[in-house]
Amino acid sequence: MLKRILQRIYPQNCVLCGASSASEAGLCVDCQADLLANPTACARCALPLAAASRHLLCGQCLQKGPVFDAAWSPFIYAQPLEWMIHQLKFNGRLLYAKWLAELACKQLPQLDEIPDCILPVPLHPSRLRARGFNQALELARPLARALSLPLDSRHCRRLIHTSPQTGMDAKQRRKNIRGAFSFENPAAYDYVVVFDDVITTGSTVSELARVIKREGVRRVDVWSLARADKSW
Ligand SMILES: [Zn+2]
Numbered sequence: 001m002l003k004r005i006l007q008r009i010y011p012q013n014c015v016l017c018g019a020s021s022a023s024e025a026g027l028c029v030d031c032q033a034d035l036l037a038n039p040t041a042c043a044r045c046a047l048p049l050a051a052a053s054r055h056l057l058c059g060q061c062l063q064k065g066p067v068f069d070a071a072w073s074p075f076i077y078a079q080p081l082e083w084m085i086h087q088l089k090f091n092g093r094l095l096y097a098k099w100l101a102e103l104a105c106k107q108l109p110q111l112d113e114i115p116d117c118i119l120p121v122p123l124h125p126s127r128l129r130a131r132g133f134n135q136a137l138e139l140a141r142p143l144a145r146a147l148s149l150p151l152d153s154r155h156c157r158r159l160i161h162t163s164p165q166t167g168m169d170a171k172q173r174r175k176n177i178r179g180a181f182s183f184e185n186p187a188a189y190d191y192v193v194v195f196d197d198v199i200t201t202g203s204t205v206s207e208l209a210r211v212i213k214r215e216g217v218r219r220v221d222v223w224s225l226a227r228a229d230k231s232w
């Protein structure tokens, strides 16, 4: 019994392929190599760019930048990472947050300026009750610790329980999320990093950045574990 419990908490086997050599983050060396890193991303929105791209920015950001100032996503949203994030969010497997954060902490962002805090994208209270935890907060916590940055999960709220955005295009997503957040800035933050588990088209983090900047914050960056290969 104890062995079974320990095996569930600290699996020796790779959670993806079952190989008996899981080294870290629940994965064997081969499965870790299958994760798609995002080393040549757009500096502004983290959209994956072709390795040979001569530009630092994607086509969309070259024309007109997003409301946030910079973005960082160490991974591209694809399998097998997608499955691991799914285990965390929809199967309540909180241990995956620890593993996914471990993977992100292996390639921390270069900081050209020190943010005042990391602000995880909040869930609506009813979704938080249903899920039992906020995956963005669970993933951001180890990152904040590794970078010695404060974590702020108090001053931003989700006011509207928005419908899931899967299947919506970028324009529909922007409309769906408009007015969903409130933010107070009693600590007079100047530079805030917004953190989400996945950035798909960036509509959620853009809306949050807009609300945060309205409260006098000069710079808002967005970080996520993974970035979908979709323009914002
Ligand atoms: Zn494996």
Ligand SMILES: [Zn+2]
Residues within 6 Å of the ligand: 042, 043, 044, 045, 046, 047, 057, 058, 059, 060, 061, 062
């Ligand atoms: Zn871009």
